[in-house]
Amino acid sequence: MRTGDRAAQKPLYRRLRLVRMASQLGFLLLFLFLFVNTDYSGSDTIQYAVNLLFRIDPLLAITAMLAVRAVIALMLPALLLVGLSLLLGRFFCGWVCPLGSLVDGVQPAMKHGRRRQTTLFPGLAMSLLLVVLVSALLGLPLAGYVDPFSILVRGLAQAVYPASHNMAESFFTMTYLHAPAWVNQITEPLYGFLKETVLPFERKYFALSLLSLAVLAAVFLAEAVQRRFFCRNICPLGALLGWFARLGPTGLRGGDDDCGACRLCSRICRMGAIDERRRIDPQRCSLCMDCLVRCPRQVIFFRSFLPGSRGVGVSLSRRRLVGTLALGCVIPPMLGVRRLTAAPDPLLIRPPGALAEVEFLQRCVRCAECIQVCIGNGLQPVLLEAGIEGIFSPHLVARTGYCEFNCTLCGQVCPTGAIRELTRAEKHRTKIGNAWFDTDRCLPYARGIPCIVCEEHCPTPDKAIKFRTVVMVDDLTGQQQEIRHPFIVDELCIGCGICETKCPLPGRAAVFVTSDGEMRNPDNILPRKGETDQWGY
């Protein structure tokens, strides 16, 4: 190709770059659409494949399958991305990834001057990938903490999105209460429209909202250090896709010795994929097309690799490789000797349909889909109740919200089957825990004051909360009075926690749920009256 022909290519490169930008915007909007629709919509089944992003993620698919040593059919769409990356390279990072697009979006707001061009920790992402894979093989799931989609959705679902509701509500409450009528004629329909389209339906409250936000914010703030800091230095999904790209047949051909002193391509590359000699590393290149457009000589273009002509590539030194593998091997056995392993936290109530704890944690990718979709605001991210490796996995915290009796959404959005999809009838029979009365606080017991709020809300058709009428002596007057004391029928209680949520006492509820009796754990069985079982109850 002569130089003149190449110059004629410029409009084509420009167009390609525009297509890339349109693709980023389109996929970002698709992602946001699915995110907003991770909610009840009037039907018992969720309308769209809202968990799509997590199901095309090969990192999560490989780690979850390694951990449970089985093929998870739900995650097979990840093969599509593997295939495309083998064919096209690491296009996903530059053209599709919503986190990458958002990071590119904040780019103009960051200072350019002192940022480093060369990737700061070139081997880190690959090391992380190895640690994640090896520990997954040994049964310890870590992918969810470094996976870009988990970080993104967690931060949005548990912090940004509920906060946006909070802000909108405060603003429109202010206009509603104080602004003149003509303002409200504009603001009220606007609020209605926003509520119907993008805002969350209800205000929700989340544990770890600040931590989720901090992790996400760190990804954005790191842009000040260098462009696509997270993508280049940390993202193990990117490293994995890069590894596939290295095996693939295509890539970009960089400049040559005729370029003289010009290293514009290397300087502008957001992925740090172009070295001093202007060679373009397919393992890092996200095919953003910037260098094609900017190159004064227009020499950069696609080429297919001939055998033996592969690019530079990132590889770990042998020492580093061995060290990484060793680290991945050492962590899981250390975790097996903690007290928690012997006696799990009784407040760790997993969602209905959750697998037995070990497999549940191995499959759970901490994506927060279940927590976001929970219409009762019952599911909350765990901090340390499930051990340090359980952080951000879901559990029911019944004082703030409960598990809605007829709802089966969490099992529908779980991308890995850590929470099984239940039919409504199965859900009604799935015991996730058991309720208990704190008789020192419960009004009829402690104070002789009639109260039935828990019983009223108990959703099982044959109520799991019943009453026994007793005669109490009033502490103050000494007079006898009849009062109804509520009690739990363990065989009927499914642990949904609505009693704890609705208990009218301030502060700690007088009725609370624990994981006792949960069906997924045969060791957690409750004694039954009139039966002798293997424990001799």
Add this chain to the structure above:
Amino acid sequence: MDRRTFLRQLVLYSLGLSLSAPRFGVAATGAETAGAAELSLVSGADYSAVVRRALQLLGGMERFVRPGASVVVKPNIAWDRTPEYGATTHPLVVKTLVELALQAGAGEVRIFDHTCNEKRRCYVNSGIADIVGAIAERRVKLDYIDSRKFVEVKITGGRSLDSWEIYRDALTADCYINVPVAKHHGLSGLTLGLKNVMGVIGGNRGRLHHGLAQKLADLATVVRPTLTVIDATRLLLRNGPQGGRLEDVRQTDTVIASADPVAADAVATTLFGLEPERIETTVAAYQMGLGQMDPNQIHISEQRL
């Protein structure tokens, strides 16, 4: 104005605005004793016809809804249950009342309830979202409760409550039609019209359950239905107020309508085979002069279609 002055004034203005939050006053009503009550009790398989006749016997919806009036129809949609379980007001009863209000020339008809289960699930599964949605009429609005609209209301005549948060639309409507479903309740015995006020109040509703009867009567002094229509097409006899078992439901195909909320509750109680005196809320409201429960003072027009 420099930036500092602007910011200072902004803070002061916002402070002033927030301090001048509106207060809501409702004139307490209720005489020492209530006069005689008119009540209609109609049964039949066609619920739409039953509701129409019940209203006709009271002199027609036009007696309650003036042209251009703002109307609230307040059913019980508290639970995520389908209509056959008798835990929520039958959608046909609601629909017919909305249609009657429209025919009488209502300017707008709002339907809402402060639910116990998740709002959207309750509205959908009670059948009310669908049936109201099918009324192609701009004047009809099925609202979700908007937390901004709860206003603190002084209950001057209250014996047990001084004030409570009440939903503004329920207070400001020209015509407030209370449409409870008749069912069993673990504490109050039955839940009827007076207890249906739970759906238009905010605050910690559970806290009302201590000394419930008097508190409901107190609330009835400020939330005054123009018309009470009790849906007794099905009676939930046990495991109320939420139910969930068909064997706890008895089909009775009956609707009761009255402008007197106490009389409506008293007569509905008899459908369960109970004496009206058994329901403490009815007695408390009667004693406050909010309505009639003396059978000799209630004129019942009864019809079977």
